[in-house]
Amino acid sequence: MLTNVQVIPFAELGMDAVAIVGGKNASLGEMISKLNPVGISVPEGFATTADAYRAFLNDDGLGKRIDQELAHLNVEDIAQLTKTGNRIRSWIIETPLPEMLAQEISQYYGQLGEHTAVAVRSSATAEDLPEASFAGQQESFLNVRGIDNVLSAVHEVFASLFNDRAIAYRVHQDFDHAQVAISAGIQRMVRSDIGASGVAFTLDTESGFADAVFVTASVGLGECVVQGAVNPDEFYVHKPTLKIGKPAITRRRLGSKLIKMVYAEGDKTTPVKTIDTSTEERNRFSLTDHQVEALAGMAITIETHYGKPMDIEWGLDGESGELFILQARPETVQSRNHKQVLERYRLNQTSRVLCEGRSVGSRIGAGTVRIVPSVKDLDRVTPGDILVTDMTDPDWEPVMKRAGAIVTNRGGRTCHAAIIARELGIPAVVGCGKATSALTENLAVTVSCAEGDTGRVYEGELDFEIERIDLNDM
Secondary structure, three states, X not given: OOOOOOEEEHHHXXXXXXXXXXXXXHHXXXXXXXXXXXXXXXXXXXXXXXXXXXXXXXXXXXXXXXXXHHHOOOOOOHHHHHHHHHHHHHHHHHOOOOHHHHHXXXXXXXXXXXXXXXXXXXXXXXXXXXXXXXXOOOOEEXXXXXXXXXXXXXXXXXHHOOOHXXXXXXXXXXXXXXXXXXXXXXXXXXXXXXXXXXXXXXXXXXXXXOOEEEEEEEEXXXXXXXXXXXXXXXXXXXHHHHHOOOOOEEEEEOOOOOEEEEEOOXXXXXXXXXXXXXXXXXXXXXXXXXXXXXXXXXXXXXXXXXXXXXXXXXXXXXXXXXXXXXXXXXXXXXXXOOXXXXXXXXXXXXXXEEEEEEEEOOOEEEEEEEEOOOHHHHHHOOOOOEEEEOXXXXXXXHHHOOOOEEEEOOOOOOOHHHHHHHHHOOOEEEOOOOHHHHOOOOXXXXXXOOOOOEEEEEEOOOOEEEEEEEHHHO
């Protein structure tokens, strides 16, 4: 495939284009070209190439300045990381996009329609490799309309390769900064703002059980589910039962869904906004059983095509009632868990339960509560602390690895915090509701994810044991 072009339509891409447009955009092209005939609907769009990004970096020695700035950075020094990230991003925003790139983006956007609403998302060339999830490492911009706003969003996507969290994540995963390039995907929006959206995994995220599709769903745009801003509805679908045409939902759980993200119609300053959901929206499931099973069937088709467990973002168009696949990437935790030693955590005592939510992982952690209201307070977290907050976002990845456990008021098992906690092997209890008021600063607690679906935070540092079973001896 030619790589000297600046922009390529999704329909001309496949998985052989990962080096050119990154894993996320290559996967969109693969599904449009290979899976559309078997009922997988993916919104149309186009992607800028890694070569276009590299040409941008070559302008005025920008790439060399960035390399020099990163050469002596210690990512464990949060203040230094913040300062360096800010400086690099400002350099990128101050550097104009190459004229040829801007012209090609304008041409392809014009083919979608001059004022068409699009999502502009990142796709890094080292992103979605089996070794790392890169969950939310760069930015997404939703309901972007008009060519000036599209070009501005592409510029922001380029800068987002040097978010603090992305810089730190690459260091922790041993990726060379200079070897990572970024592609911007420009995709027609699905009207899930008046429908529903969420995430589907083609295995159970906690146990790795392969015969389940795990779906999280909420009303409005999917960012609230992905970011962990809502406690979503949950559904488990049994694959073998679905395949023989029988009712296959084995479990459903109604989430509180307190807020939703929608288009900010008529607001010139922001394209999307977050509003409270209605009582009716909170008290009903955001998908019907038929829609859940249809979505699970699509997820199985995608998994079969790729030959591996997948992490899928989806949207339900509130105007047409059609289900769309917005992203699909390999699942990166359970599918890589080929350990020959099985670990079982077990509490040897209990105490008063201070709060509970959804467990992530099956481990136990004990330590001192550190309540973190915002990203500005992250430098207060010391190794082994129990990080307690309303919700995390990927900006927090540099310090999440220090925590003995993570506890949040909001979020479900498929949000970024849960994915990163799973990848780091840190126990997390998400969606507790009032963890930040139930727990107090410097309190000693034990966080248990070893008791099934419900994760609990106990008062005091409790005794627990870890049983290790060598599977080779069985």
